[in-house]
Amino acid sequence: MDFILTKSISRVSRDALDTLLIIRKLKERGVDMYFEKENIHSNDGSKEFDIAVGAALVQEESHNLSENISWDIRENVKQVLRVFC
Numbered sequence: 437m438d439f440i441l442t443k444s445i446s447r448v449s450r451d452a453l454d455t456l457l458i459i460r461k462l463k464e465r466g467v468d469m470y471f472e473k474e475n476i477h478s479n480d481g482s483k484e485f486d487i488a489v490g491a492a493l494v495q496e497e498s499h500n501l502s503e504n505i506s507w508d509i510r511e512n513v514k515q516v517l518r519v520f521c
Contacts (some may be wrong), residue, residue: 441470442469
């Protein structure tokens with residue numbers, strides 16, 4: 437395999453460092469990854485910064501979503517406890 441077609445950077449990993457490590461390992465093995473949404477080829481060395489920024493944004497979005505879900509769960513538990521206590 438020498439080419440991977442990916443819908444978006446967000447489909448590789450939710451962690452920026454993991455994304456970059458995966459892409460670098462694939463590049464070492466001669467595998468190009470293309471990100472459709474961002475229109476970026478991983479074998480283009482000048483695009484590594486763009487990939488890093490995209491991966492960082494995905495990581496932050498994932499973190500924010502996790503925090504929002506956790507907050508919502510805590511609030512729901514508080515409401516249930518108010519009703520039953």
